[in-house]
Each structure stands twice: as C-alpha cells, then as structure tokens.
Amino acid sequence: MKSFAFLLLSCLLLPAPATAEEDGVRAFSPCRACHSLDPAERGLPGPNLSGLIGRAVADDAEFDYSPVLRKARDEGLRWDRKRLETFLADPAAMFPGLWMSMRGIEDATERQALVRFLADPSSR
Numbered sequence: 001m002k003s004f005a006f007l008l009l010s011c012l013l014l015p016a017p018a019t020a021e022e023d024g025v026r027a028f029s030p031c032r033a034c035h036s037l038d039p040a041e042r043g044l045p046g047p048n049l050s051g052l053i054g055r056a057v058a059d060d061a062e063f064d065y066s067p068v069l070r071k072a073r074d075e076g077l078r079w080d081r082k083r084l085e086t087f088l089a090d091p092a093a094m095f096p097g098l099w100m101s102m103r104g105i106e107d108a109t110e111r112q113a114l115v116r117f118l119a120d121p122s123s124r
C-alpha cells in the first residue's frame, strides 16, 4: 500500500515517470547476460527463466545446476513471488553454494518490479 501511494505520488509529481513495467525491464537488463525468458533461446551461462513463477526450482532440463539447486528441486521447492523476492534480495543466502555470481538487489521497489516482470514478461 505504501509503495502504491509512492507510485501514485511519483506519477503526479514527476514530469516523465517510469512505469512499473519499465522498472521491471530495467531491473532485468543485467540478468539478460545470463538468462533468457524466451524458451527457444539456449546456450546462455544461466538457466532459461521462461514461466518461472509456479515452476519447480532448477526446472530447466537442459541446464546443469549446482548441487544446492538440485537438492532444492528434489525437495519439491517451487518458485512463487515471495520466494523469488527473497532470493533476489540475497541469492547466496537462500542457496549457499549457488553458482550464480550476482549480488542481491537491495532496493525493495526494484525487486518487486523485477518479480512482477518475471511473473508476466508480456507486460514489457
């Protein structure tokens, strides 16, 4: 609710406000070096992230995951919005030994925009 009020306020105050969608696209741009949301795009350093929300952890059959992510998959863990947001805040804290060299995203608004974008990339 607070972030909604902030959004509303920034829409009123800023001459050319960035929409939440644009924020999500921007937040995903550093991820593109390693991840794609297009199921047909292969061969990147990280697993394909299409349809991530609702999907099992470590579910890209063509990707060779680390032991920690394979274990999470075997335990039946799935990606929902909440888990993804916690992950993005500090990936290695959730999965110690993760093979993803990316620091967490500190800004909660940016994380939420990214989660929304990953949940519905067609909002681009």
Ligand code: HEC
Pocket: 027, 028, 030, 031, 032, 033, 034, 035, 045, 046, 047, 048, 049, 052, 056, 057, 058, 059, 060, 064, 065, 066, 067, 069, 088, 097, 098, 099, 100, 101, 102, 114
């Ligand atoms: C330098 C390359 C790199 C970057 C940049 C990167 N990742 Fe990753 N990501 C990986 C790798 C490699 C894995 C697999 C890690 C493992 O097996 O331990 C991974 C795994 C993941 C997973 C788990 C996927 C699954 O199938 O369960 C998610 C979600 C994810 N990354 C999201 C992101 C997001 C969002 C960003 C940008 C904010 C990002 N990553 C940036 C390399 C990267």
